[in-house]
Amino acid sequence: MNYEISGKLIYKEETQHISDRFQKREFVIEVENEKNPQWNDFVKVQLIQDRCDLLENIALNENIKVYFNIRGRKWENKGQVTYFTNLEGWRIEKLQQQAPESIPVPEYRVEDIPPLPDADDLPF
Structure with missing residues (x-):
């Protein structure tokens, strides 16, 4: 059965050559x-044989789907x-890093600003 999990890569080992015919790499x-x-959960995954190279282009702290x-x-x-x-x-x-959602800033034009009243009517 196939499964998938997503998370941040926090640790990766070098490839271990167990024998002439077997190698593994854990992360x-x-x-x-x-x-x-x-x-948070910390999940260890093992790669074997030629799949040990799958981690070569992935840096620590990158978000990945395994x-x-x-x-x-x-x-x-x-x-x-x-x-x-x-x-x-x-x-x-x-996985693509999610950019924080930004709220669009409304554009103002000079024509949108109401004119100042003629008399300064300050309460003091």
């Missing part, structure tokens, strides 16, 4: 909690069974 994105930014699959594995060692779950990225898109 973390901060996903904003709309109700309370103190509860497409990924969920991968689960079972590992047994000396009678102990452990389960691993990875988010395995396969595509990354840069």
Whole structure:
């Protein structure tokens, strides 16, 4: 199944060459909690093999959208069974930075300004 998540890239590791035939690269994105930014999520995603290069043109603090699959594995060692779950990225898109909304400033012409009254009628 394919999933996607958007957030700000806050950490990226160098590519790790595990063996002659396997390499991986991990990174973390901060996903904003709309109700309370103190509860933002920090999601680690893994890239493998030729997809490790997907992060090359992305700088820290850039907003990105990551497409990924969920991968689960079972590992047994000396009678102990452990389960691993990875988010395995396969595509990354840069998101456009949203410019703050600006309120248009009305244009004034000299003709729009009313004339001053002839008498200064100040209350003091």
